[in-house]
Amino acid sequence: MSSFRLKTSAIVLQAQWVVPISASPIRDSAVLVLGDVIAAVGKAKEILRRAPLKAQRIEFPEGIIVSGFVNPHIHHENTHFAEVKKPQSFNLWLSQMVKLVKSQSFNDAYAAAKDGVVQSASFGVTSVGEFSRLGASFFALSELGLRGVVFKEFICLDDREIEDQISELENWLENAKPRNSLLRPAIGPHAAYTVTTNAFKRVLDLAKKGNLQICIHAAESLSERKLVEKRKGVWRFWLGRVLHDAPLGLSPIRYLDWLRALKPKTLLVHCVQVDDKDISILAERKVWVAHCPRSNANLKVGVMPLAKMLSAGVKVCLATDGMASVESLSPLDEIRFAIKLSKEHPKIYPSLSPSQWLKMVTFEAASALGIDKKVGSIEEGKQADLAVFNVGSKIKDPIEALVFEAKEAELTMVAGKFIHFKKK
C-alpha cells in the first residue's frame, strides 16, 4: 500500500467495466487520474494512449470501477454500539441509546469513529453525511481522508441551556472550518423533540448566517408524531417540555416547516411517519430526504411511503445510518434490503431498477450533501473518488453485478489517494 501512496500523480485504473453513473457502463475501460482529478474515462486502449508514460497502471481484469459511494447519513461515533439489540422497538432502543451515549467519552467516540470510517472505506464509501455528537468523527474522517459534510449534533432540552449550547456549537464551527478541505462543517439539530423551539430558531439563524447545511432526524417514529402533534404518548413526561412553545396540531414535518427549517439545503433523515400533506410540503420545499430502510425496519418504525414520495417529486437518497441500528455500513447492503422491501410491500414501496438504486448512493446522495459538482459520478474534471469491486469474469450487466454481488471493495480512492486496499 505504501508504494502506491508515493505515486499518486498519474494513475490508470483499468477494469472489465467502468460504471460512471452519469453515462452508460463502458466495457474494457479505464480511468486516468492525475493528481486528485479524473483526467479521462473511456475505453482502455484510448486511455492508455493518452496517459503519461510514467503513469502507474493498476489492472482489475474481473473488476468494476464505480464512482465512490456517498453515504448521506451515518453516525461513525456509534460504531461500537453494534451490539445494541436489533430489531427492537424504537422507544426501547432510544432509552438504551441515551444510556450508552451518556457514558461515551470523546476518546471512546474517536476509537469507534476510526473503526467505522475504516469499515465505510472498505465498502467503497468515499463521501459521507456524518452526524457527529462529539466532533470526534471529524478527526477520524480527516485522518483516513474521507470527504463529506459533518453535521455537528445539537441537542437542547431546556431553554436555560440555550446560550451555552449555542456558543459551544459556534466554537466547534469556528475550529472545524480551516482544518480540512475535504470536510465541510454543518449543523445537525437532532430532532423536533430534542431541541426546544427557541433553541431551534437560534440554530436556524446560525445556519442562515453562515450559509450552512442542516440535517434533522424527522418523522421517524409514531411516538415522535404523537408527541409533536398532540403532546401525547410515552415521551410526554420526558420530552413534553421541549415543545412548550410549539403550536399544537402540527405533524413533525409541518412543525419543521412552521420553524422555516425546510429549505433546499436541508437534509431530513427517515420521514417514515408522513401523510400526504407532509409529502407535498417536502416536495414543495425541495428538501432532501435520506432514507434508511434497514434502520427503520430494525427499530420497527414502519415502511417509508417511497412510492408516494417519488411520485410527488420528493428528492430521496439512500443512507445506512449508524451501527447502533444497522448490521453494516455498506450502501450496497442498504440497496439489497430496499429491493427486498419492494417485493414485500409493492403498494407502498416501488420496484426501482438497480441503476436507480445505485444513483441514490452516488449522484443523488452527493446532491443531497451539496457536493455533486465535485463527486457522485465518473466524469472528466471531477474529483477522483472511486471504488473498485471484483465480481468475477464475463460480467454482462455490471450494474446488476454490483448491486447483487459486490461485497468488499478491492480499493477505494478519495481525491486521487488510496484510502482502502482489500487484504489478500
Ligand SMILES: [Zn+2]
Ligand atoms: Zn441518524
